[in-house]
Amino acid sequence: MKRVLPRMNTIKHMEQSKTDLYQLAATQLRGLLSGETDVVVKMASIASVLHTTFDYYYWTGFYRSLDGGLVIGPYQGTPGCLRIAFGKGVCGTAAETKEIQVVGDVHTFPGHIACDARSRSEIVVPVLDQNGNLLAVFDVDSTELASFDEQDAKGLKDILAEHFSA
Structure with a gap:
């Protein structure tokens, strides 16, 4: 008898913390x-797994540190802003300060960049390499x-540090 494993996106419907x-x-x-070294493959996989795991993740993805700013990378969701300057909006602030930004209401964040009007709250986590250099920011928006x-x-x-700064 063939065993069928549950898909990852069914997890979000279970009662788990x-x-x-x-x-x-x-x-x-x-x-x-395991054993993967390509940064883009890692980014795409992380965005996909996390986006399908959590109900409240509306837009999930990376902005890579390139060309003196942030450039959209692998993501799940509606179209995002293509480029964001360091220090601008929640993503640019996280990139500039290298500190996690947790914003309960994006409309109260000074200089918020509205890539999608449905976004109401956001978390942005800087992604650093083993030397502490900024590779990207990981951005998640919610409609709540x-x-x-x-x-x-x-x-x-913890997830990002394991795959990018280890």
């Missing part, structure tokens, strides 16, 4: 990316207010 879901996603990514918290910040930071 954020911490459990981040651990589950981390385990899946560990297996998926205050979707992100310290559990999201820790879960994302």
Whole structure:
């Protein structure tokens, strides 16, 4: 008898804590990316797994540090801004400060860049290499207010550090 394994996107419908879901996603990514060295492959896989794991992830993806600013990279969701200057909006602020930005209401963030009017809250995590240099930022938007918290910040930071700064 053939065994059918559940697809990752069915997980978001189960009653599990954020911490459990981040651990589950981390385990899946560990297996998926074992031995992988290509940065774009890692980015695409991480964006896909996380986007399909969490119901409140509306736009999920990377902005790569290129050409003196941020350039859209692999993502899941509606079309995003193609380029963002360092220091501009939530993503540019995270890139410039190298600090995680958790924004409960994007309309109250000074200089917020509205790539999609449906976005209401956002988390942006800087992605650093093993030398502390900025590779990218990982950006997640939600259509709900205050979707992100310290559990999201820790879960994302741990996953990204494992695959980019290890």
